[in-house]
Amino acid sequence: MNQKQMRVFIVATLLVVFGASSAFGQTIYDNILNPLPGNWDNYAFEANGTSELGDRIMFAPATGRSLTSVVLTMSNYACQSGKWFSINCVTNPGATYSHPITLNIYNVTGGNQVGTLIGSVTQTFTIPYRPTADVTNCTGASAGAWYDSASNTCFFGQASNITFNLNGLVVPDQVIFGVAFNTTHYGYSPIGESAACFSSPGGCPYDALNVGINDPTNMTVGSNPAPADAYQYTLYSSCTNGPIIPFGLDAGCWAGFKPAIRFNASNAPTSRDDCKNGGWQNHTTASGASFSNQGQCIQYFNNGK
Secondary structure, three states, X not given: OOHHHHOOOOOOOOOOOXXXXXXXXXXXXXXXXXXXXXXXXXXXXXXXXXXXXXXXXXXXXXXOOEEEEEEEEEEEOOOOEOOOOOOOOEOOOOOEEEEEEEEEEEEEEHHHEEEEEEEEEEEEEXXXXXXXXXOOOOOHHHOOOEEEOXXXXXXXXXXXXXXXXXXXXXXXXXXXXXXXXXXXXXOOOOOOOOOHHHHOOOOOHHHHEEEXXXXXHHOOEOEXXXXXXXXXXXXXXXXXXXXXXXXXXXXXXXXXXXXXXXXXXXXXXXOHHHHOOOHHHHOEOOOOOEOOOHXXXXXHHHOOO
């Protein structure tokens, strides 16, 4: 196991089952666990000196390419007070913090390198602190973890999904995406140690915020053309244990460890026939809303979309 894999926390193995369409539009790529467990494999930005992490992906054929939303799994190890690895981790129920996270989408150029930027969106997300350490159910090697009664499992971090709004960004069949955010010492604009949280009992929560990872062999929609490759901007945690600057291909050691992400797109009907014979179930409005029946789909087309 290499240095990167040792820093990924492995907690379970689950199979993904997810429908092809939702309120956010038609799913054209899906590498997210559903239902989401208490926590899952993840990759740490602060611990690995990373500013941006991503992948090259292929969208499902015969689907829309006007992106409505992108869902990303995050894993948070921050407590309001104390540390995730200690029994002094304390969090008030429902407590959250906010942090800006960026999604970049690039063209693919020669040699599967990062091409021109297609689009970028930065949103501030509400992230739940992980729950208080359970000293009754989580002991021994699990001391300091929180207890998930639904799965009867102790977890050190907590998984949650965030959703980027893309507002109709049109993409080609294949893209490279990157997720970027700042931590105390890393990121494109490191926050630094002068932040008030740095000297607080729990430290700065964004330093314990990680990107969720999943094995692409579990994916349900789209395809992953290079299962052993990823893309990074990192100072030292790469397949060669050296820097990758700027954001670029990191080849050879990522098999089974790809960012857990879902892309949704609109697939508006281009004719009345698109709505017939059950076709309405595979189409959406331009904003990504699903149709409830064939008549609604035809009416949408007749009204000029």
